[in-house]
Amino acid sequence: MKRLSKKTLLLAGAGHAHIGLLRRLSADRSKNNASNALIDTDIHLISEQPHTLYSGMLPGWMAGHYQLDDISIDTKSLCLRAGVRFIQQSITKITAASNTVDTSGNERFDYDVLSLNTGADTDLRGLSQADDYKGNDNRDDMSNDLRNEVIAIRPLSTFTIQWQQILDDARQSDQYRLAIVGAGAAATELVMAAQVALQQINGNHQVTLICGENLLSGFVPSFRQRVIKQLHRHGITMIEARATAYRDGQLSTSNDSFPVDAVIAATGVRGAAWTASTDLETVDNGFVAVNSQQQSVSHPNVFAVGDVATRVDQYVAHSGVHAVHGGAIEAGNLLAYLQGEALTEYQPRTRTLYLLSCGDKYAIGSWGRVSLQGRWVWYLKRQIDKRFVTSCAA
Ligand SMILES: Cc1cc2nc3c(=O)[nH]c(=O)nc-3n(C[C@H](O)[C@H](O)[C@H](O)COP(=O)(O)OP(=O)(O)OC[C@H]3O[C@@H](n4cnc5c(N)ncnc54)[C@H](O)[C@@H]3O)c2cc1C
Structure with a gap:
C-alpha cells in the first residue's frame, strides 16, 4: 500500500x-x-x-x-x-x-x-412496506409508485425529488391522502408543512400524523401542548397508534388499516x-x-x-x-x-434553543422549561437559518 x-x-x-x-x-x-x-x-x-x-x-x-x-x-x-x-x-x-x-x-x-x-439513516424497521422490504439498501431503488414504498425522510436529496412527485400527484387528484409517521419534532414540522402545501393545491387534500403514544416525549409538557394546538389549528388528524406496514396503498397500524396515497417516515434514526x-x-x-x-x-x-x-x-x-x-x-x-496535543471534551449544554416551524409563518420555541410561540418566532428562526446557510457561501 x-x-x-x-x-x-x-x-x-x-x-x-x-x-x-x-x-x-x-x-x-x-x-x-x-x-x-x-x-x-x-x-x-x-x-x-x-x-x-x-x-x-x-x-x-x-x-x-x-x-x-x-x-x-x-x-x-x-x-x-x-x-x-x-x-x-x-x-x-x-x-x-x-x-x-x-x-x-x-x-x-x-x-x-x-x-x-x-x-x-431513517429507522424503517417498524414499518415493513412489501414482502421484499430491504431496509437501508433501498435508497437507490426509487420506484415511481408511491403507493408501494415508504418514503424515508433521509437522504434529504432523495426526499426532495419524492416530495415533488407527491405535489405532482396531488395536483392530479381530487382528494389526496398523505400519512406522515413519526413522533419527534421533525415529524410534526413536516406534517404541518405538508398540510399547508397540499391545502394550497386543493382544500380536500388531507395529511394525517401517525405518532404512537409518545409524541414529543423529550420536550417539556407546555411545548408539547403548544404543538398539539397548532396541529389542531391546521386540521391535522393525529392517530396515536403505531404504523406497522404499507403495501398496495393501504397503511396498517396497530389498531386499524386505511387507504393513503403516500407515506413519509420520519421515524428517528438507525x-x-x-x-x-x-x-x-x-x-x-x-x-x-x-x-x-x-x-x-x-x-x-x-x-x-x-x-x-x-x-x-x-x-x-x-x-x-x-x-x-x-x-x-x-x-x-x-x-x-x-x-500530538491534548484533546478537549464536548460538554453538551443542559439547555438548547429549539425552534419548530408550524407550516405557515408561525413557530414555537423552547429553551429549557420555557416555551413560546408567534409569528416573530418564525422570523427569528428564518433569520438564524438564513444566516447560517448564507455564511457558508461567503
Ligand atoms: C425535517 C428535519 C428537520 C430537523 N430540524 C432540526 C432542528 O431544527 N434542530 C435540530 O437540532 N435538529 C433537527 N433535525 C435533526 C438534524 O437534521 C440531524 O440531527 C442532523 O442533520 C445531523 O447532522 P449530521 O451532521 O450528523 O449529518 P447530516 O446533516 O445528516 O449530514 C450527513 C452528510 O453526509 C453525507 N453522507 C451520508 N452518507 C454518506 C456516505 N455513505 N458517504 C459519504 N457521504 C455521506 C450526506 O449526503 C450529508 O451531506 C431535523 C431533521 C429533519 C429530518
Missing part, C-alpha cells in the same frame, strides 16, 4: 460538523492564518452530493417559503475555498485496522486521521448503512462508539460526530444542535491530534 509523505486527514460526509470545519479552514485561509497542524497535511472530503441540504429549512421549503437553492450549501465550492479536495462518492466500508476507506466508485483511500460525519462493513466499534446497531472527545473508542485516529456517532459515557441526543456544537469541539480535536 502507498505510504504518504504528507499526512492525510480524510473527512467522510458533509454534515454540520464538517461544514463548520470547512468554514473555519476557509476563513483561516483567506487571512493566511493556517494552523500549524495543517502545514504538512492534505485534507480530502468524501461526500455523496456536491450540495448539502440544510434540514432545519426543509419544512419551510416544503411549505413554499424557500427555493431549493435557499436551503442548499455548496459543499464543493466551500471545499475549494478551504483548500480541501472534494471527492463525490459514498463511503461503503471502513477498515480501521489498515486505515482505509472504500467508496461506491470502487476506490480505496488511505488516511492518517479520519473524521466521520455521514449522519444516519446506524448508517456503511457501518455494517467496518471494524470500528459500534453500539446500538450501527452507531460509531465515541468517547467525550468524539474519538472512536476502538481506534484513536478516528473521530466521529453528529448522528453517525453515539457517546458511550453519557446520553447525547442525535440532533443538529449537537452535530454543530460537538462538531466545533471535534474539529479542534482533529487539529490537536495531528499535532
Whole structure:
C-alpha cells in the first residue's frame, strides 16, 4: 500500500460538523492564518452530493417559503475555498485496522486521521412496506409508485425529488391522502408543512400524523401542548397508534388499516448503512462508539460526530444542535491530534434553543422549561437559518 509523505486527514460526509470545519479552514485561509497542524497535511472530503441540504429549512421549503437553492450549501465550492479536495462518492466500508476507506466508485483511500460525519439513516424497521422490504439498501431503488414504498425522510436529496412527485400527484387528484409517521419534532414540522402545501393545491387534500403514544416525549409538557394546538389549528388528524406496514396503498397500524396515497417516515434514526462493513466499534446497531472527545473508542485516529456517532459515557441526543456544537469541539480535536496535543471534551449544554416551524409563518420555541410561540418566532428562526446557510457561501 502507498505510504504518504504528507499526512492525510480524510473527512467522510458533509454534515454540520464538517461544514463548520470547512468554514473555519476557509476563513483561516483567506487571512493566511493556517494552523500549524495543517502545514504538512492534505485534507480530502468524501461526500455523496456536491450540495448539502440544510434540514432545519426543509419544512419551510416544503411549505413554499424557500427555493431549493435557499436551503442548499455548496459543499464543493466551500471545499475549494478551504483548500480541501472534494471527492463525490459514498463511503461503503471502513477498515480501521489498515486505515482505509472504500467508496461506491470502487476506490480505496488511505488516511492518517479520519473524521466521520455521514449522519444516519431513517429507522424503517417498524414499518415493513412489501414482502421484499430491504431496509437501508433501498435508497437507490426509487420506484415511481408511491403507493408501494415508504418514503424515508433521509437522504434529504432523495426526499426532495419524492416530495415533488407527491405535489405532482396531488395536483392530479381530487382528494389526496398523505400519512406522515413519526413522533419527534421533525415529524410534526413536516406534517404541518405538508398540510399547508397540499391545502394550497386543493382544500380536500388531507395529511394525517401517525405518532404512537409518545409524541414529543423529550420536550417539556407546555411545548408539547403548544404543538398539539397548532396541529389542531391546521386540521391535522393525529392517530396515536403505531404504523406497522404499507403495501398496495393501504397503511396498517396497530389498531386499524386505511387507504393513503403516500407515506413519509420520519421515524428517528438507525446506524448508517456503511457501518455494517467496518471494524470500528459500534453500539446500538450501527452507531460509531465515541468517547467525550468524539474519538472512536476502538481506534484513536478516528473521530466521529453528529448522528453517525453515539457517546458511550453519557446520553447525547442525535440532533443538529449537537452535530454543530460537538462538531466545533471535534474539529479542534482533529487539529490537536495531528499535532500530538491534548484533546478537549464536548460538554453538551443542559439547555438548547429549539425552534419548530408550524407550516405557515408561525413557530414555537423552547429553551429549557420555557416555551413560546408567534409569528416573530418564525422570523427569528428564518433569520438564524438564513444566516447560517448564507455564511457558508461567503
Ligand atoms: C425535517 C428535519 C428537520 C430537523 N430540524 C432540526 C432542528 O431544527 N434542530 C435540530 O437540532 N435538529 C433537527 N433535525 C435533526 C438534524 O437534521 C440531524 O440531527 C442532523 O442533520 C445531523 O447532522 P449530521 O451532521 O450528523 O449529518 P447530516 O446533516 O445528516 O449530514 C450527513 C452528510 O453526509 C453525507 N453522507 C451520508 N452518507 C454518506 C456516505 N455513505 N458517504 C459519504 N457521504 C455521506 C450526506 O449526503 C450529508 O451531506 C431535523 C431533521 C429533519 C429530518
